[in-house]
Amino acid sequence: MALRTLAIIVAMMTPATAVSNAVLGAGRGAWRWLGGWWQVLFVGAQLAVLTLSPSSWRGHPRAQVLRQIDEAAAPGLPGFTLLMALFNVVVIRIVVVTAFAYGLSQYALDAVVRVLVLELIPLAAALYVAVEYSIAGGSQLYKWRRDGGPQRLRAAGGDPLAHEVLPRVLGAMFAVLLLAALSCVISLVLTYVAVHGFTTAGVASFNRAVGHIFNPAVTLIFGLKTLLFAVAVSLLPVANALRDIEHRPSRTSVELQGLVQMLVLMLGIEIASLVGNYY
Amino acid sequence: MAPADPDSTEALNARRLQWRALLLLLMMALILVGSALYLMWVRGAFEATQPLYLTTDDSDGVSVGMDLTFAGFPIGRVRKIELVGSGTVRIQVDVPVKDAHWLRVSSVYTLERGLVGAARLRAFTGIPDDAPLAAGAERVVLRGDVSAEIPKMVSDARDVLQNVAQLTADDGALGQTLVELKTFSGRLNSAQGGLVGALTGNAADARRVGELLAQANQVLRRVDAAVGKADQQLLGREGLVADTQATVRQLNGLLQDVRQSVQKVDAVLKEVQGVAGNAREATVNLGDLRADVESSLGKIDALITELNRKWPFAPRQQEVTLP
Numbered sequence: 001m002a003l004r005t006l007a008i009i010v011a012m013m014t015p016a017t018a019v020s021n022a023v024l025g026a027g028r029g030a031w032r033w034l035g036g037w038w039q040v041l042f043v044g045a046q047l048a049v050l051t052l053s054p055s056s057w058r059g060h061p062r063a064q065v066l067r068q069i070d071e072a073a074a075p076g077l078p079g080f081t082l083l084m085a086l087f088n089v090v091v092i093r094i095v096v097v098t099a100f101a102y103g104l105s106q107y108a109l110d111a112v113v114r115v116l117v118l119e120l121i122p123l124a125a126a127l128y129v130a131v132e133y134s135i136a137g138g139s140q141l142y143k144w145r146r147d148g149g150p151q152r153l154r155a156a157g158g159d160p161l162a163h164e165v166l167p168r169v170l171g172a173m174f175a176v177l178l179l180a181a182l183s184c185v186i187s188l189v190l191t192y193v194a195v196h197g198f199t200t201a202g203v204a205s206f207n208r209a210v211g212h213i214f215n216p217a218v219t220l221i222f223g224l225k226t227l228l229f230a231v232a233v234s235l236l237p238v239a240n241a242l243r244d245i246e247h248r249p250s251r252t253s254v255e256l257q258g259l260v261q262m263l264v265l266m267l268g269i270e271i272a273s274l275v276g277n278y279y
Numbered sequence: 280m281a282p283a284d285p286d287s288t289e290a291l292n293a294r295r296l297q298w299r300a301l302l303l304l305l306m307m308a309l310i311l312v313g314s315a316l317y318l319m320w321v322r323g324a325f326e327a328t329q330p331l332y333l334t335t336d337d338s339d340g341v342s343v344g345m346d347l348t349f350a351g352f353p354i355g356r357v358r359k360i361e362l363v364g365s366g367t368v369r370i371q372v373d374v375p376v377k378d379a380h381w382l383r384v385s386s387v388y389t390l391e392r393g394l395v396g397a398a399r400l401r402a403f404t405g406i407p408d409d410a411p412l413a414a415g416a417e418r419v420v421l422r423g424d425v426s427a428e429i430p431k432m433v434s435d436a437r438d439v440l441q442n443v444a445q446l447t448a449d450d451g452a453l454g455q456t457l458v459e460l461k462t463f464s465g466r467l468n469s470a471q472g473g474l475v476g477a478l479t480g481n482a483a484d485a486r487r488v489g490e491l492l493a494q495a496n497q498v499l500r501r502v503d504a505a506v507g508k509a510d511q512q513l514l515g516r517e518g519l520v521a522d523t524q525a526t527v528r529q530l531n532g533l534l535q536d537v538r539q540s541v542q543k544v545d546a547v548l549k550e551v552q553g554v555a556g557n558a559r560e561a562t563v564n565l566g567d568l569r570a571d572v573e574s575s576l577g578k579i580d581a582l583i584t585e586l587n588r589k590w591p592f593a594p595r596q597q598e599v600t601l602p
Contacts, residue, residue: 066301069304070300214322
């Protein structure tokens with residue numbers, strides 16, 4: 001009888017215990033999540049301060065920054081530019097032909113510039129730099145930290161953040177901005193050629209249309225978005241490399257998890273820019 | 280050959296790397312500065328403009344940055360839209376000075392909204408030789424809104440449909456007409472008189488119409504015979520027309536004789552005119568003669584009077600006393 005009563009009591013208590021465990025688990029997860037983002041923000045703030053301090057631009061740190069800029073931007077520049085030019089030609093052709101077919105040719109230029117220059121090219125440049133440079137750089141940084149690199153650097157009188165982290169972040173940011181800017185210029189030229197052909201007769205109307213699209217608000221949002229993409233792509237892998245990520249029962253690698261986190265952040269930035277542009 | 284110094288090679292590589300990085304930075308700076316300058320240029324930052332104020336009671340569809348077009352070419356850009364005191368909207372359009380000559384004092388401005396696409400702000404210049412538009416001029420915008428016409432159009436269409444529904448209702452005018460038409464066509468197809476029966480309404484009248492038609496036929500035959508006879512009398516060999524033709528020929532000869540006689544009379548009249556002229560001259564001469572005679576008589580009278588006065592045997596009594 002007593003055993004039966006105990007079984008009933010246990011059976012009644014089990015759901016409550018499970019719920020409290022789930023709530024506690026969710027709370028711990030949220031805390032970890034917030035802690036992770038705080039770490040990212042804190043590292044970002046430290047790097048911003050270091051960027052603005054003149055000591056980071058003297059001697060060895062400056063050489064490191066220049067080296068990272070070269071490593072981040074130079075190898076991918078021709079390939080990415082060529083690839084984006086081909087992609088631009090395909091998209092421009094599709095949009096222009098479709099617009100002509102529906103008798104909406106006056107909106108073709110507008111659609112192409114808005115879709116390609118304002119939305120796709122910054123996103124593609126950021127993703128390219130993330131995959132090509134910053135995630136790999138974050139992984140190297142993590143290994144360097146795990147192998148005691150920061151302690152050795154500090155023992156030698158150097159600052160790990162200024163000497164190893166800041167150059168990578170600045171290099172990745174610069175690469176995103178350079179690739180995006182160059183591809184935007186090439187995309188505008190290709191759009192002009194696709195719409196007007198090899199003639200200078202349409203320069204005035206093209207300039208007018210571009211000026212109409214890039215009003216101050218759109219230009220500001222475009223610049224901010226590209227800059228935030230660059231910050232997200234350069235900062236997240238580095239910030240993840242500087243903290244101990246708890247081993248989770250997931251089959252995906254830490255790099256892939258970082259990429260997903262980066263994609264989520266970029267999606268948020270993109271949505272915010274769309275809201276700013278079109279609402 | 281001496282091996283290359285690793286330190287110097289490393290330094291060379293580092294310097295080369297720095298130069299490449301600096302070139303990239305320079306490229307970035309060029310792109311950014313060039314893009315900024317280009318955007319400022321295409322947005323008219325380096326262009327002298329003059330303001331034009333357009334007023335309207337509804338600025339729906341107008342947005343900052345939209346173009347003012349003239350003959351399809353953009354010649355101005357909306358800079359500011361504001362609500363002024365009287366409840367009207369004032370739109371400030373910046374017109375580049377080099378394009379301002381298209382706008383004249385008599386230019387007309389319209390704001391058009393189609394069913395598809397954005398609103399369009401357009402300028403029309405009817406008199407190109409008119410005085411140029413002054414900077415800061417204020418004009419009223421004429422609005423043409425297709426979508427605003429839709430409610431009125433729907434209302435009108437509803438009225439028309441209601442009228443059609445009333446017409447086509449069972450007790451409507453069209454229905455009643457069709458019923459009448461059906462009755463008529465039924466009567467038309469019936470065996471009682473056909474079309475005549477349908478027109479007259481009953482068989483008796485239709486029969487009477489038939490008899491009337493037969494009698495009319497007989498009358499027509501008689502008229503035909505009478506016309507034949509009249510034709511014979513009128514147009515036959517001995518008919519009236521042949522006699523008339525002979526008479527006309529005789530009359531023609533007579534008229535020729537008369538013309539000759541008239542010509543002779545004309546000659547006589549001419550001679551008479553000559554005689555009359557002579558007579559007129561003689562009359563004038565007679566007048567002169569009479570005057571002379573009157574003058575001579577006056578002189579004789581004066582002479583007798585003188586003689587009487589001087590003649591000693593002349594009676595003293597000059598007067599004749601009548602008994």
